[in-house]
Amino acid sequence: MSEFADILTDLKDHIQLMKEMGQRTVEISPEVWSAWTAPPRPARQVQAAVPAQVAAPPVQAAPRQPFRAPTQTVSSGKKVYTPEERVAGLAEIAKEIKACSECRLRENRTHEVPGQGNPHNPDVMFIGEAPGAEEDAQGLAFVGAAGQFLTKMITAMGYTRDQVFIANICKCRPPGNRTPAPDEMATCFPFLKRQIALIRPKTIVLLGGTAIKAILNTQVGVTRLQGQWSRYEDIPVMPTYHPSYVIRFERGGISTAAELKKVKRQIWDALKSVLAYLGKPVPTPKKK
Ligand code: URA
Secondary structure, three states: OOOOHHHHHHHHHHHHHHOOOOOOOOOOOOHHHHHHHOOOOOOOHHHHHHHHHHHHOOHHHHHOOOOOOOOOOOOOOOOOHHHHHHHHHHHHHHHHHHHHHOHHOOOOOOOOOOOOEEOOOOOEEEEEOOOOHHHHHHHOOOOHHHHHHHHHHHOOOOHHHHHOOOEEEOOOOOOOOOOHHHHHHHHHHHHHHHOOOOOOOOOOEEEEEEEEHHOOOOOHHHHHHHOOOEEOOOOEEEEOOOHHHHHHHOOOOOOOHHHHHHHHHHHHHHHHHHHHHHOOOOOOOOOO
């Protein structure tokens, strides 16, 4: 298949996904629109242009991916905050979360869990579902068993937990660690939205189905979307499996060792894709 056919197939796949995710319109810049709608150039000129375009840019040598990673930062026109504004803004949000009693999750929580880490345009912001028992006890995101696996993911990428930001869709623990209800997610989501606007991470990694549902506004599941780039508020978003999913496997629950290996590989591939986008080298794993 020619490179142009590949591009068209990718575009078709991408539009299909957007449609499934509920998107009904696409934004086209004036430049692209005028290029698309410009009258065709005379045949002579087209022929003359072809040889120059045939030389493939280096990216074309890479193996074909169903969706391409974003190649440039999109200028979002969003407000850029000073470090002081960010710190003050996040403190204000944390205060509001503490005072919030908008949903039933308030009733059983010990501590609210706003999220923590580097608020100053970190390379990566990780977003999970909601606090568990340990997070509820400490008021910190991802400090229990799932948090230990997340720490491994962060370390494998060459970061420390302090260099990234870690947060959840819901800021209070659902009783018995059940999945948050849609109204609980909807009530809490504005806090996260404001946090993202202040923090402006360079990329977002979504951990599991709840985060995917809330951020990408879709019913399409993690199995379909994991490893595929999306965007939220002009920030490149990489969905992957929730660390708890891996832990459930490891505790001997839900499937075979081969399946566990596959899921871990898929998570690592997603993280490597994030590193590639950020232009960071993939660290070599330390020998045990
Ligand atoms: N699971 C989550 O989604 N978030 C946490 O903070 C802990 C476990």
